Amino acid sequence: MTTATARGQEWRRRLLLRNVAGVAAGVLLRLAAAAGIAALVLLLVVVARDGLDRLSWDFITSYPSRIASRAGIRSALLGSLWVVGLTGVLAVPVGIGAAIYLEEFAPRNWLTRLIETNINNLAGVPSIVYGLLGLALFVRAMDLGRTVLAGALTLSLVVLPIVIVSAREGLRAVPYSIREASLALGATPWQTVWHQVLPAALGPMMTGVILALSRAIGETAPLITVGALLFVPFDPRGPLDSFTVLPIQIFNWISRPQPAFHQAAAAGIIVLLAVLLGMNAVAIAIRYWSERRRQW
Amino acid sequence: MATAEAPAAVRRSPRRRRLLRLQEAPILALLFLCAALSIFTTVGIVVVLVEEAVGFFREVSIVEFLTETRWTPLFVEKHFGVLPLLSATFLISALALAVAVPVGLGAAIYLSEYASPRVRAVLKPALEVLAGIPTVVYGYFAITFIAPEVLQRLLGQQTLFSALSAALAMSVLLLPLVSSLSEDAMRAVPGSLREAGYALGSNRFEVAVRVVLPAALSGIVAAVVLAMARAVGETMIVTIAAGNVPNLSWNPLEAMQALPAYIVQVSLGDTPAGSLEYKTIFAVGLALFACTLGLNVAAQWLLSRFREVYE
Secondary structure, three states, rough: HHHHHHHHHHHHHHHHHHHHHHHHHHHHHHHHHHHOOOOOOOHHHHHHHHHHOOOOOHHOOOOOOOHHHHOHHHHHHHHHHHEEEEHHHHHHHHHHHHHHHHHHHOOOOOHHHHHHHHHHHHOOHHHHHHHHHHHHHHHOOOOOOOOOHHHHHHHHHHHHHHHHHHHHHHHHHOOOOHHHHHHOOOHHHHHHHHHHHHHHHHHHHHHHHHHHHHHHHHHOOOHHHHHHOOOOOOOOOOOOOOOOOOOHHHHHHOOOOOOHHHHHHHHHHHHHHHHHHHHHHHHHHHHHHHHHHHHO | OOHHHHHHHHHHHHHHHHHHHHHHHHHHHHHHHHHHHHHHHHHHHHHHHHHHHHHHHHHHHHHHHHHHHOOOOOOOOOOOHHHHHHHHHHHHHHHHHHHHHHHHHHHHHHHHHHHHHHHHHHHHHHHHHHHHHHHHHHHHHHHHHHHHHHHHHHHOOOOOOOHHHHHHHHHHHHHHHHHHHHHHHHHHHHHHHHHHHOOOOOHHHHHHHHHHHHHHHHHHHHHHHHHHHHHOOOHHHHHHOOOOOOOOOOOOOOOOOOOHHHHHHHOOOOOOOOOHHHHHHHHHHHHHHHHHHHHHHHHHHHHHHHHHHHH
């Protein structure tokens, strides 16, 4: 009898401990999830505190300057537009082409597996290593020099795996019955892809493309390696001009000891984040619109 | 008339279709080239890094590169020991992971096992925003907030730059990587396993830690390994926040220089092609590439094992 009660007491004690541990763990897990959000909020608050006062229309339209209070981001913003625009022109068709090949035409053999594994590995290569490739290949071997084109070619290689992976996801979401219907009506494989599959996959593909380009906008390291300039008091006018981009301009201001330049950096960060936010909003809008329009 | 023409059209169609397919061959070839470009990229990276690194190792012995404890290629008295850069890279990555893995895993368990679908739908994308913020922004955060307002005040850090400041900023960047991939792995665990756990009288936390976590382990480990690869290759945070002093030390409150930060430092100066300094960045890049490639291959092997279990 006494042993049975003792065992019962022991059991109740352990149950209490287990329940307490469960509740405590629940609190800790919620804190862990909240920590990331807290870090995000803190980051935004710090940037806003330092940069909001510095932000003005003049800041966006002025060239960089040795005098912190006059410095602006005009040439950096234009440089970013040039580089990222050209990156899109180069990387998007190639990436979508590769995705179409792998998803619609590739035979299941060792070569296809090699390409797929290779794309996965490329996605994990640090962007600065692409910068070294760009420096040796585009800047030196192809003699493009430290130009917008060399930077865009390098960034294209950086974002290509992302474009391919997201374009493949878009293609995979198109039901197979659509392809079968098209083939049954006598269309050739390419006609099927061009007239049926691609239009149906366009929405999700565009979303992926925009996300890849927003990655390109924030890239700094590979462009420093390729040789983007730190001080550009002129507008880049073409693919063969030298350039700087917004993140490099921000990096340049961060590296200076004067607090006034740090404020300029914070204001630049606000512009950069606003551009990214805008691109993400477009991506979300396209996803929403294409899901509403979807007919299957 | 129409009925008389139809057989002709049908008879003509196979030839026409063969012709169409023939016309499509160049398109297919073009698509294949797009896909094969990735192979050329990898080959290009390896060739460029190895070629320049071989040029470097002709002038500096590999033994010196791997055992010498001083890294002063830009000084008059040159030493080429990569150890200070390697140790800084691993110290910063390890510290960043020491924060990001427990917190990220906790967030993943919460999202996968505790959160309601509505909370999850808001929280998961919000966490992933962190992964999309450009890394210069984290660098800024480190030297204007983490270092001066946390580390210098609370831990008595001497300089503005330190390994710990870079590591803390990096941990915020790694957090969504760990939590997102771990959560995917945990959600792939079949519900029947959880139900069995509950039927035996376990509470929610016990099911999460004793049933779901072990079942998702290979996916979680893959997430951690991928985060490690990202940490090793992350450039701007270490360049901005860790300082640019090669320093063979394990004190996280000191300034040090990581592998990628050295590449940036040389790239910022105008180093002539073919000089020894120019070649050092490729040797350092090769070391970096080898580290991250090994980690990525390991992660993919783990992920493919993990997929086999439940599909």
